[in-house]
Every structure is written in structure tokens, then in C-alpha cells.
Amino acid sequence: MGYIQLKTAIPGPRSRALMERRAQAVTRALAQANPIAVAKAHGALVEDVDGNLLIDLAGGIGALGVGHTPKAVVEAIKAQAENLIHMCAIVANYEPYVALAEALNALYPGPGPAKTLLANGGAEAVENAVKLARAFTGRAGVMVFEGAYHGRTNLTMAMTSKYALFKKGFGPFAPEVYRLPVPNLYRTPPGMTEAEYLEWSLWNLENALVAHIDGSALAAIVIEPVLGEGGFIPVPHAFLRKLREIADRTGAVLIADEVQSGSGRTGRMWAIEHSGVVPDLIVSAKSLGAGMPISAVTGRAEILDAPHVGGVGSTYGGNPLAAVAALEALRILKSPGFLARAQDIEAKVREIFEPLKEEVPALGDVRGIGAMMALEFVRDPKTKEPWPEFVLELVRRNAEKGVITIRAGLYSNALRFLPPLDIPLDMLEEGLSVVAENIREVYAALA
Secondary structure: OOOOOOOOOOHHHHHHHHHHHHHHOOOOOOOOOOOEEEEEEEEEEEEEOOOEEEOOOHHHHOOOOOOOOOOHHHHHHHHHHOOOOOOOOOOOOOOOHHHHHHHHEEEEEOOHHHHEEEEEOHHHHHHHHHHHHHHOOOOOOEEEEEEOOOOOOOOOOHHOOOOOHHHOOOOOOOOEEEEEEOOHHHHHHHHHHHHHHHHHHHHHHHHHHHOOOHHHHHHEEEOOOOOOOOOOOOHHHHHHHHHHHHHHHHHOEEEEEEEOOOOOHHHHHHHHHHOOOOOEEEEOOHHHHHHOEEEEEEEEEEHOOOOOOOOOOOOOOOHHHHHHHHHHHHHHHOOOOOOOHHHHHHHHHHHOOOOOOHHHOOOOEEEEEEEEEEEEEOOOOOOOOOOOHHHHEEEEEEEEOOEEEEEEEOOOOOEEEEOOOOOOOOHHHHHHHHHOOOOHHHHHHHO
């Protein structure tokens, strides 16, 4: 018997009942990708309220690099809850906040000294990183990139791409945000080689300092080393090196948004480490907290210390419960051999889906790094016209057969995999095999 055990259809009767209550009680603007009501989860296995067991390949949108409810994290939260649930770091000091900051400072890849600011979620941390950069430089301009996702606050929405889903109806947005293309080698323009496309992209960065914003007005360059919502597109190392060069030349702060790609997701603690580029600030969240709401800005101490005293902070940032969860998550991530599991996950994804491209022409690209992998679907492999309806149907069928997945991509035509790094390989193979069979079925139905 496999890991997937279905006692009812998906959704089952209790799941349907809870979804009906949700429809009456919760804003319809909050989407739900899978018709499942979860009762409990451990590792990469989820049990719904109808008693069905499903394999989770979405991982809370990448927040569960160490899996659901790891014992050490649960015990740390329980122990902390008995003594201190909340204080607020603005009101008084407490051990978990300082200990987590120290742990993150030790993971900063630069020469140091480093400092850290804790917050609650990715968007809040990104916005704080920009505030720090503006305070440090005395400038306002922020350079961001097409396909980026940085959050849903007003400033981070301005920094985010994909207008229809994330921004429609919510403007006006914060000013002084300048967006440039980032090279997606799968979509190299016709008539160009990948090398020529990359060379043009590097030239375009320099041209932007004339056409869009002068370097003397640039406070920050913010980049996801692997685009997250943009479709799990690894940014070419040469492009990241060029950003570092521009930041050094202009005095701008280079910020790596590692909310989704960091905390071990790609097999290194930070995805940007694969390139050898050292950012000035790193933004972390998601898997940092092992499912608890926490985020951080970590980097050069002089930048973290630039604002006036009282210029940053939040009521719940660095909450004791979330901080001890993050400390345990980091301990697990740093344990011998743990990050190497990301390479095994990538290898298994490529083993199953690379050959499928020949059988199913709609599967245009298999890409990503480590445990951050995606499949892009297109109507025609030559024109590469996006096929979002394919992925929508695929997600539905995956859930019906016991695998939790979600979409991604600028065109909503990619399926992403964000499993825990410690998912058993036979469980991963079972889940991916279900997805592969569903790809064949959806292609036969829609082609």
C-alpha cells in the first residue's frame, strides 16, 4: 500500500461542508487552490477531515522546508508557550529574539559584522529592507524585475509583477519603483541565442541607469535569485554578478529576496550562494519559521543601524513562539546532510519529467534548483504560448488523486513543487508519478 489512502472522493463530505462554511464566512478574494480541508499533517503527509491521506508537494507555498510539525519544533513551541507567548521586542528584550538574530547573523555570507531585524511575514520584511536601504543611502529609487513577487503591501505590490492577479483594483501604488526585464532563458526571443539574450539583458541593465533612473538616485536593487511566483526561474549568475557590480558602482543596496528560495530550499542556505554573489541584505521568511509566521532582514550592520532609533519595529515581529520555531528549523537545516536532500529531490523530478517532454509536447520546460522545481505548460512547443487552463485542470486532478499541488508563473501556466527537504524519496516518487499520469490524461483530454 502506498502513502496515498483515499477513503472518499476529494473533496469528501466534511471537506465540502467546511468549504461551504468558508464561502459564507471568509472573503471570496482569498483563493483556495485545492478543495481539501486539513485536519492534521506530519512530514509531507496530510490527513483531511474525511480521513484521506494525501501527499503534500506544495508545502504551504514553500513554508515547510523541514516538513509539517517536526517534533523538535513542536516541543520548542510547547515549552516556550508555558513561559512567554508575547512581549514585543520594542517593550522589552527576550532570549528567543536575540538568539535567532545571532543565528541568522552567523549565516550571512558576507564578511560581517551583520545584524538582523525580525518581522512577521515576507512582505513586511521586504518593505523593511527597502526602508533600511533608503535610510542608509538617503535615496528613494528601487529597481525590481519582471516576474517578481515581493508581497501585498502597497510598496511591495508596486514592486511585484503580474498585474491582474496581485494588483488589479488596488492602486495607486508607491512611487520610485523601476521595473526591468530579467532573462528567462526558456523564453529566449526568436532569432537570439541564449548567450545573445543574456548579453542584451546585461546591456539593458546599464541602459536603465540612463533611461529609467540615475545611479545617484538608486537606493536598492531587489532580486529573487530564483523567481518564485514568476515561475521558479533561476536568475543567471552573470545577471546577479552584474547587479552586484552596479550596486558597488552606484552605492545602492543589493537585496536578495530569499523568502521562497532561501532557508535551504535550493540545497544552500541561500539560493544566491550558488552564484557566489554576496548581497548587502537578505530577506528570509517561509521555511525559516517551520510554518510559524516570522521573517527577517539580515545583512551589513551599518545598513541595519542606519535608521533613527524607533524607526523600525512591529508589535509581533520576532514573537517568542515563532522565534523558537525558527531556531529549531535552522538547527534542522544545518544538521549533517539535510540540505543535500534538495539535490535528491531535483534529481527525482528531472528523472520523471524530462523524458515526459517527448511524450507530452505541452510540457515545455522542467526547471528549478533543489526542492524548488517547476513544470511549464504551453499550447505549442515552438511558439511557447502559455496554457494556464492545462495547469488549472492538472491541479484539480492531482487533488482528486491525493496529491496537493499549486500553480505559479507570470502566465499561471507552471506547476510548482515545494516538498519538505526530508520527504522520503519513495513518497516523493509516488506523488510525482501521480502528477505524471495526470499530465498524460489532461493532455489527452485537452489537446
